[in-house]
Amino acid sequence: MSNITLITGSTLGGAEYVADHLSELLEQDGHSTEVINHANLSELNTNSIWLFVCSTHGAGDFPDNIQPFISQLTAQKPDLSALKYGVIGLGDSSYDTFCAAGINIDNLLNSLHAMKLGERLDVDISQHSVPEDAAESWFVEWKKHLCSKN
Numbered sequence: 001m002s003n004i005t006l007i008t009g010s011t012l013g014g015a016e017y018v019a020d021h022l023s024e025l026l027e028q029d030g031h032s033t034e035v036i037n038h039a040n041l042s043e044l045n046t047n048s049i050w051l052f053v054c055s056t057h058g059a060g061d062f063p064d065n066i067q068p069f070i071s072q073l074t075a076q077k078p079d080l081s082a083l084k085y086g087v088i089g090l091g092d093s094s095y096d097t098f099c100a101a102g103i104n105i106d107n108l109l110n111s112l113h114a115m116k117l118g119e120r121l122d123v124d125i126s127q128h129s130v131p132e133d134a135a136e137s138w139f140v141e142w143k144k145h146l147c148s149k150n
């Protein structure tokens with residue numbers, strides 16, 4: 001069984017609800033989880049699994065609660081080669097910058113040599129008014145990577 005840290009970026013609470021829901025599903029499967037709404041690099045284990053659930057705000061911007069963590073990663077450039085990660089982005093396809101924050105997290109973690117588990121999910125809130133449902137469908141496939149690689 002795995003330890004999974006769910007890291008949220010959220011302005012209106014939707015991404016936090018998704019993270020809480022996935023945390024419950026992971027624990028039902030016997031994994032240990034922690035949901036972090038204000039991540040701090042110095043407090044996180046980088047030999048672990050991080051699952052980001054992050055919405056996009058402004059014009060393709062990160063939510064305020066995850067911006068400091070993104071700045072830490074960008075400035076400190078830690079070696080994340082022992083880290084495995086997944087990304088769920090929440091956004092609205094009516095914006096040119098659809099799910100830009102999730103995409104940028106994915107690119108940032110990749111540039112720091114972390115290993116992605118599965119494919120990123122970009123949830124279009126204009127198509128999925130309950131993002132937990134879209135996330136749960138994705139999660140059924142994603143969780144298979146936990147069994148095969150840990």
Ligand SMILES: Cc1cc2nc3c(=O)[nH]c(=O)nc-3n(C[C@H](O)[C@H](O)[C@H](O)COP(=O)(O)O)c2cc1C
Pocket residue numbers: 009010011012013014015016055056057058059060061063090091092093095097098099100125
């Ligand atoms: C002011 C504002 C700006 C937004 N900008 C974007 C954007 O640039 N790209 C995008 O994909 N979605 C954008 N969205 C849509 C949000 O990402 C979407 O509603 C998401 O579900 C909010 O998640 P949250 O409740 O976790 O903050 C924006 C929403 C608001 C209210």
